[in-house]
Amino acid sequence: MENGYHGEIPENANEHCxxxxxxxxxxxDACEGCPNQEACxxxxxxxxPDLVKIAERMATVKHKILVLSGKxxxxxxxxxxxxxxxxxxxxxxxxxxDIDICGPSIPKMLGLEGQDIHxxxxxxxxxxxxxxxxxxxxxxxLPHPDEAVIWRGPRKNGIIKQFLKDVxxxxxxxxxxxxxxxxxxEHISIVQFLQATGIDxxxxxxxxxxxxxxxxxxxxxxxxxxxxxxxxxxENMSGLRQSIADFKFTKVTHNGDENDATEWAMNxxxxxxxxxxxxxxxxxxxxxxxxxxxxxxMDMQVPFLGKVPLDPQLCKAAEEGRSCFVxxxxxxxxxxxxxxxxxxxxxxxxQKPQ
Numbered sequence: 001m002e003n004g005y006h007g008e009i010p011e012n013a014n015e016h017c018x019x020x021x022x023x024x025x026x027x028x029d030a031c032e033g034c035p036n037q038e039a040c041x042x043x044x045x046x047x048x049p050d051l052v053k054i055a056e057r058m059a060t061v062k063h064k065i066l067v068l069s070g071k072x073x074x075x076x077x078x079x080x081x082x083x084x085x086x087x088x089x090x091x092x093x094x095x096x097x098d099i100d101i102c103g104p105s106i107p108k109m110l111g112l113e114g115q116d117i118h119x120x121x122x123x124x125x126x127x128x129x130x131x132x133x134x135x136x137x138x139x140x141x142l143p144h145p146d147e148a149v150i151w152r153g154p155r156k157n158g159i160i161k162q163f164l165k166d167v168x169x170x171x172x173x174x175x176x177x178x179x180x181x182x183x184x185x186e187h188i189s190i191v192q193f194l195q196a197t198g199i200d201x202x203x204x205x206x207x208x209x210x211x212x213x214x215x216x217x218x219x220x221x222x223x224x225x226x227x228x229x230x231x232x233x234x235e236n237m238s239g240l241r242q243s244i245a246d247f248k249f250t251k252v253t254h255n256g257d258e259n260d261a262t263e264w265a266m267n268x269x270x271x272x273x274x275x276x277x278x279x280x281x282x283x284x285x286x287x288x289x290x291x292x293x294x295x296x297x298m299d300m301q302v303p304f305l306g307k308v309p310l311d312p313q314l315c316k317a318a319e320e321g322r323s324c325f326v327x328x329x330x331x332x333x334x335x336x337x338x339x340x341x342x343x344x345x346x347x348x349x350x351q352k353p354q
Contacts (some may be wrong), residue, residue, distance in 0.1 A: 012036070019192075051196065053165040057123075058197035061095070061172040066190065066202040066228065070215025072103070072181040075236035075308070076205040078318045079337075080178035081109040083203075085323035086341050088133035092173035095126060097163060098137035099190055100180040101156045102149045107139035111321020115140055123168035136167050153185035160189045182215070183222040191226045201229035203305070203344070207237045208288035213296045220300050232305035234340055235293035240285050241309040241332040244269070245277045280332070285310055306340040308333055 016030040025031070026041025034040075058064070067083070069076035077100070084096040098106035107113050107127075115127045117140045126134030138149065138159060151159075169175065180186050191199070202223050206216045216233065223230050249265035250258040269276050297304035308314075311333035317324045324330035324337065 050161055050165050051193065054161070054193055055197050057165055057167070057169070058175075058194065060170060061175045061197075063173060063200045064175045064177065064194060064198065065200050065231065066177045066179055067205065068179050068187070068202050068219050068223075069181045069205045070217075070219045071206075071212050074181075074205050074207045074212060076181065077105045077109055077178050078314070079203070079205050079234060079236065079308075080176055081106060081318065082314075082324055082337055083341065084110075084133060084135075084174075084176050085129075086325055086337065087174050087176075088130055089323070089325060092132065093171055094133045095169045095172045095175045096133070096135045097167075097175060097177045098135070098139065099160050099163070099177060099186050101138050101151060101159060101186060103180060104137045104139035104142075104149075106135060106137045106178055108145075109318050109321055110135050112140070113145060113321075117141060120168065123166045124163075126167060126169060134169060136163055156185050157189040160186060161193055164193050183219065187222065188226075191228065199228055201231035203231050204233045205236050206233060206293050207286050208235055208292040209286040210290045212286075213290070213293065216293070216296065217300060220302055230302040231344060232303035232340075233293050233297050234305050235307045237285060237310040238288070238292070238307035239309050240283050241280055242312055243277075244279050244281055246312070247281070282309075303343075305343050306336060308336045308340070 012035055014030050014032075014034040016028075017034070018024040018028050018030060022028075025043070026037045026039070031037045031040065065083075067076055067080040077098075080096065084094050087094045096106060096110070098104050100106075107115065110129050110133075112127050112129065112135060117127070117136075118125045124136070126136045127140060128134050139145070142149070177190060179190065204216055204219050204223075206212050220230055220233075245266075247262075247265075249261045251261045252258055293307075294304050309332050311324075311330060313327065313329040313331075314324050314333035317327050317330055324334045327334070
C-alpha cells in the first residue's frame, strides 16, 4: 500500500503509524511519544499466521469488491444488496460480507433476519439467499435486532479477521464487501487483511448534494492512499421518480393542518384527465446545483458509473429483502442499476458461466 502500513495499527497509535509488523515499528518519526513505542520496537517481527489462513480462504475467490460511502444513509447497503442480487441472477457464485459492525443492515435487506450462523468442519457457513448467493454479517450473531454493538477498534478488527479466515465461501466469482460509512478501523483492517490476496477495487455511493460529496472526496483520497482502485462512483437518490397513480395528495388548511385528499384527487384525474395516470413525476430532492457526483468525478479523475433515482419501490424492496430486478414496480431504479452494473462489469457476457 502507498501509505506503508504493515500489520495491525494499535487503537491508541500516533498518526501515520507504520504498523506493528513494519521494520520501522517503534523506530520511525511517527512513533515518537506513542505509548506503544517500546512494545513495538522490541516485539518479534514476522508474518501474522492469520493472514496465511485468510490467503488460503481467498484463494477460491476470483474478485473482491468493496462498497464504500462517505456518509451514512446514502443507500450504500441497498446498492450492495442489489448488486449481489444482480450478480447472482447472472449465474455467478456470489458472497456478500457485511463489515458494518455497529450498523449491520444487510440481513434485513436480504430477507435473512433471525437467521443463525452454523459451523461445519470447513468453518462458518454463510447464510444463503439462493444457492449461489451467500451472506455473512455480525447481524446473525446478535441475540436481538435491536442489540447495540459497542466495540472499540481492536474488537471490530478481530471479528473482521475472523470472518475472513473462518467463513467457508467455497468457490466464488465475486465477494462484495459492504463497509461502514467513512474511513475508520474497519476500512483499514479490510485493506490490510486482503492486501496480499488482491482487491479489485471500490465502488463509492453518494447522494448529489455537496455535503455528501465533501466526504466522498475523502473516501476517494483514502482509496488512493491505500492503493485501492476506484471502480466508480454511484449517485444515488438522484431525483424522485414516482408514478402519478402512486401519489398521496393532501389539502393544507389555513392553520397548517393537512387533510388526506388522495381519493378526491384520483377520482378527479380519472374523470377529467385519465392520461395523467400513465405519467411519472420527477423532482429534485437534493440540491445538485454544484454538478453532483459527475463533476466531482471529473475533478478527481475517477469513473462515474451513473445515477439511481430515489424510487419508493426500491426502498420497499430493500425493506422487504427482495431483488428490485424481479419487481415490476421497480422500473426506474432497476433500469438505472442495470446500466451501472453493465459499466462496472463490461466483460460480463463473455465471462458468464455456461
